[in-house]
Amino acid sequence: MGCRISRSLLDAIRQESAIVAPEEACGLLFGTTAQIDGWTPARNVAEQPERRFEIDPATLFAALRAERTGGAALIGYWHSHPSGDPTPSRTDGAMAQPDGKLWLILGSEFRLWQAGKAGLHGRFEEVPIEID
Template sequence: MTVTITPQAHALILTAAWAAHPKEACGLLLGTGDEVTEAVAVTNVAPDPTRHFEIDPAALIAAHRAARDGSAPEVIGYFHSHPNGLARPSATDAASAARDGRVWIIVADDAITCWCDGPGGFEPLSYAVTGG
């Protein structure tokens, strides 16, 4: 599967990662199916945001409510950065993953990778920046 990401969402993900450094950025991926139409940066509420991320639960709940009432696209996944690591899921990511099939985008330096959080663990996905 190839995930498509709008140029605006791609730029927001990179900007959020750069702005949060040396902390981990995090956010929501909104869209339909395998198409990310929007990325929304949210507060990292992890106790140690330099080493971990935790999406603000209030932001996550609000995004799901907006999707349910039709005022926003659905939450199809999440993004976060690894400011001192690699653009792949860490052991901590694997331990905290829900295995719900959502898309995870991970940023390290200028590298972006996409992953499917499937029942058997993370599977790599290709992506393309397309649309507008």
């Protein structure tokens, strides 16, 4: 089963990634595992933001609080790889929880992954993505 995303949403995330480069940009994804219909940027609070990402906890906690009170469902995360490779790194694998969340990674192209207990780095399975 795949997941859909609108071209305008994907373009907006790409724009945000370009603004932040050469650091890794990051943020949150909202919708369902079948349809990404929202996103938000987050500050990258990693000690070496040019090599890894860490989503600002304040942004994450605000999204989780909003979800609990009827807001948009947090379905995953997005981040950029300024190196151009949209494949999860070993660091991504070590950071990811096996919680089924989606990971959209942007490089010279983009790919969508789902965090679980198997796959690349013992954590990621690729998810087909369709652009509306």
